[in-house]
Amino acid sequence: MADVAAPLRRWSYGSVSDKIADIVLARPTHWLWFAAFGAASLGTVAFVGAIGWLFVRGIGIWGVNIPTAWGFAIANFVWWIGIGHAGTFISAILLLLRQRWRTSINRFAEAMTLFAAGIAGIFPILHLGRPWFFYWLVPYPNVMELWPQWRSALVWDIFAISTYLIVSLLFWYVGLVPDLATLRDRAASRAKRIVYGLLALGWRGEARHWARFETVYLLLAGLATPLVVSVHSVVSLDFAIDIVPGYHSTVFPPYFVAGALFSGFAMVLTLAIPLRHFFRLHDFITDRHLENAAKVLLACGWVVAYGYFIETFTAFYSGDEFEIAMVKDRLLGFYGPVYWTVLACNVIAPQILWWRPARRSAWALFAVSLVVNLGMWLERVMIVVQSMHHDFLPSAWGNFIPTVWDWITFFGSIGFFAFLFLLFVRALPTISIFEMRELVMEEKKP
């Protein structure tokens, strides 16, 4: 993959540092950024407003009911946490695999992870009937001597999500510290120097510091690797340990992890392509980067497709009448159109990536990434809702119809994500500067 970094031969330590740092420090803000930020702020206001109304009125403003007591909140949670997978996957696993092309995309992918996982973490709390008691899911000393119920997958979730969030944050922040020092040293205004200086913790790039830094960075990558796999596995257990057909399935952990990477890489592309375009980062995020991401997307798409196939196959192979009825309903029932849209988005659409020009076309990739994002969200909704609406007793069957508040909350969360990401690109280096300098050095070597 030598040619991934080839354009860097044109760059020096100084120029690469200036280029990336100036996006934050010097470059004037484009009107498009303001436009996007305005739209994202509106989305954020809608998100906060919807949450406020939810807290005032109760969970009934959503379309959830009995039998489908879980709705968009859980689907959004699973979707966002899935998106939150690509960042750590790129940072940690590709670091361990010594994939140098990760360097230019890991920083913003990690930011994406943090924001997505953070938003994902909001949804289970919103989803509660009494959200003000969310902390009862966490062990803490109390006079009643009550503890969480450790057999519940939701408690595992709390631990998995918070661990993932904390470890991702540490990983991201540790990687940011040398770059924050660069910003501190390059900032023109005193205020920026103080803020970046505080955040940089007094980093000065001493050799022993670098040695300990590299050890802990590598170990964090090593710890994050099983974590990436475990988080969505645990999330999948929310469903897999249930006894309801459509939930109760042993294929769920790998199927969910693959789906998470699938949607995560799609989101990386959704973000990287405009980022590269607007900030002219073509030398750092090359076509080769996009092509590699496209290949990962294609591969994950096939694993997901296998999941769809094996679920259907297992249902009929098991001969279990409830499983078979669930699959028939999934294909032909009330939510049948959702299933076929999911197949079109997640299985059919990515096949265009077999074609090399499509992999190298930013616009084609951007389009595919949006389609996959949509398909994966619909898949989460399908799993959460469709499995429940026709379970064991036909007398209890019912449909979930999302209300306007379901939609506002969902789109609002996207707005909030964009809001955070837009702030990020203006406040922190979107590409790891010190790692780019390392790459420059390696490229300069004979």
Place this chain on the structure above:
Amino acid sequence: MSVYGIMAEFTGAEQLLAAARSARAAGYGDIEAYSPFPIEGLAEATGFRRNWVAAIVLAGGLAGGIGGYFMQWYSAALSYPINSGGKPPHSWPEFIPVTFELTVLVAAIAGVAGMLALNGLPRLYHPVFNVREFDLASRNRFFLCLRHADAEAAREFLGGLSPLGVWDVPA
């Protein structure tokens, strides 16, 4: 005026590495090297021997895992056993996810905290920041600082390594 050390500025990683090695060969015991990115072998060249970070991570992981399992066993089997779905109070297979997560969590926190503590960070003020050119240590310049050495000799020694400049670092 007391002096923290004598500092020289270089343009490349190779020069810094070579300078550090020759300083060590010349008998300077307390060497600090500053670079805008990690350089392989530089820490060893300045006399760095033991990196305790890995051990701290291991200890943190063990503490998190054992502590996590103990917490679940204590609360579910000993402190407040409850009949939940007819499962035994000590349902160990279902205690594994939390044990795993706590292992990773405590290991990661211990690792980062250990790294910062061993590096003496956060430390917002440091004498080397008093050198005006040191700003570039986070951009494209490489610095070598000799401490606890005879100032005059150190200046002379560093000047012989063809640096961009040599400065006194005020304490």
Place this chain on the structure above:
Amino acid sequence: MPPVTLTRRNFLKLGAAAAALASGACSRPREPIVPYAHQPEGELPGVPRFYATAACFVGAAEGMLVESNTGRPTKVEGNTAHPGSLGATSVHGQASVLGLWDPERSKAPRRRGLPATRGALERDIADALARFRDSGGEGLRLLVRDASSPTLLRQLDRLVKRFPRVRVHRWDPLHRDRGREGARLAFGRPLEPLYRLEEAGAILSLDSRFLDDHPYRLNYARQFARARTPRDGQMCRLYALESAPSLVGAMADHRFAMSVPAIEGWLSGKNATYDTIFKDLRQNRGVILAGEALSPQAHALVHRLNAQLGAPVSYIEPPREETQPLADLVEAMRKGAVGLLVILEGNPAYDAPLDLDFGAALAQVPLSVHLSLYEDETSARCTWHVPSTHFMEHWSDARAFDGTAAIVQPLIAPLYDGVSPHELLLLLTGEGKGGYDLVRETWRDTDWDGALRTGVIQDSAFPASPVTPRVSPGSIPSQQQGWQVRFVADEALLDGRFANNAWLQELPRADSKLTWDNAALLSPASAKELGVANGDLVDIAIGERRLRAPAWVTPAQADASVTLPLGYGRSRAGAIGNGVGFDANPLRTRAEPWNAGGARVTKAPGRHEFATTQNHARMEGRDLARHVDLTHMDSFRKERPRNSLYPGWPYDGYRWAMSIDLNACIGCNACTIACQAENNIPTVGKDQVIAGREMHWIRVDRYYEDHRTLFQPVPCMHCENAPCEYVCPVEASVHDSEGLNVQVYNRCVGTRFCSQNCPYKVRRFNFFDHTPKDESLKAQMNPEVTVRMRGVMEKCTYCVQRITRARIEAEKQGRRISDGEVITACQAACPTNAIMFGDLSDEKSEINRAKRSPLQYDLLAELNTRPRTSYAARIVNRNPELKDG
């Protein structure tokens, strides 16, 4: 209950209600009332007391014991000693306690819509009476809905003595005049048949709704269940010919959905089915029951056939009624011959036959006084509206269908400024007494305290008369063919008097599972022919009369006929009942009160949204509500409990369990509403039912399978391996030491994971805050059951508060809880004893006996949830010689 929006007007209303409550609530009646005998003497706070009383909902009294908590009536139980109850209650009996506390009850007298004093009313009446004194009461008319109360009859006698020319009319929209007329044709007297269904080997129901809205329904249900218990491989067989969906049809071994003319035609004509059925009736001590929709001649014919069969039926003679029909009254009103009309309960302006145009005639009456619980359609057209006391607030008496009398005993002083019918009549009879004295005087020769304690007056039943029907009652008049329109009392609202009762509005109707609506019921074939589906509007026209109504398709309906439940489309019922459903009365005439032929039914534009609690009617091949042929009971396949990796959890003490006998369950919903009353279960309103958020802890599932309707009550299964528990992150859903799956409301954070993992979907969630805000409704709450806040999961608790009460009693006496000491609310209400509850650790307990039945099975046993609630399969007893139905 849907929230009442707080406009200024409502605010004032509520303020007035609160003030009234503060002054008058929860005080005892002035007169001594006597608690039920089996309760301990002495007042103990926290210990509920029971008082026997009775109420009429479908034309005869249903005895009940009303639970009173520190002076507040909160719950209705059946009275075992009362033949109209036998310990069971109807949905109406259960819901009547909510009616007591309804904040929209009328609170003060009104004269032409304006608040007025009782003194003004007394003056108005006195002035009118002064004019009648000379004419002997000419122009004084009374209209009553029900004249079975002995005290009322006594008062009417007295009134006639005072004013010899007074006329008393009777109008009950759910009248049984055709049956009485049939008996008159057969016997020359209006006798009532009293069937001994228990003795019957076969029953032929000709559109009879003896389990639905017959005055003796609870008694018949119990007898029917006994007759349906197999003994020596024999069991009563039920044939049902029915023109509208009914519980009887649902229970039938052979059901034929036929219109009323078709049934009458079938009865007179000879065909193979007729011969087969009658052969069976002859061989197996059969009995025939005829419904009110049939012509008097058909009734008479049935009496004759029963006599020929030697059927187990006796005839009783109610006391002669001196009442006259409504039509005569309207005639007089129109002529201006009525000077003072006193309407004692009922709502004729809403439910009188259309062709009488009662409302217009009422305008001709110079002084009209309407006594009713609500300020309703009739009140609005009368000079005076007088608020009536609820039956739990006044003294009266009432007769069961068999004649057994009971004292209606108040539990609480009137909440508002109301009077009882007896007290209003006092203004006419001129006696200076109270209601208590009147009733006491009626029964001066009986053991008063004993009557109050037991809830019945001994040996007051009507004697049976040995009679033989005339040989030729006359031929059945031919009816108009074509589309038939069938009117039935709505099973929940009856004639509309319960329209403002949220429990009944939200009670899923047995066949349709509809709530908050009535519907034009159509058969699948007719719906296909008309091109309509559920919710499509249809136009129904009989001559010039027409009606637009939304359609509902049910296989229990006869082809080319439409059933219209009465009691809806009220305009002045209250905030809950106003505008709910459509009013079928505009199609109903005097001559054709129950069935009208020659109708035109066409599809109309537009749709209506229904709120049903069950969206899917088929079992999809799953073994859920199981049934087995009587002759193949040995082959009933039982699922064995499967092995588990984990050892079973040890239970040392009581092991509570429930068994539900599907062979006895008639699907009447009494359990659902009893549970609602006992456990403070809120109603949620139509939009929330549509959203799928009804709160009933025990629902009655209804499946159409193999051309029959199967009912299956589904409460919490209390699984030993409860899937809801291990997924709860906060230990809110846990098992207790006696095997109850309990929900700790305080601990619940509302993840709803438990409901997701419950294969029976019996858990209910407070999606909104449904706690009562109204002080009056708060008073109905059972103090022993937590009122759940928003965001909390809830479900059937096996009435844990009743278990606890029994445990406290047992522990005080140092003994174990004995078998039958804990009776759950659903079990107590069940007319057929289909629900059994008890302790599995007691080998000799009834529940163990029930669980040993070869027909016992667990619902979804293959999931190995090991439910404590189990079912006994329904037994089908088809006539091998009969292929149809």
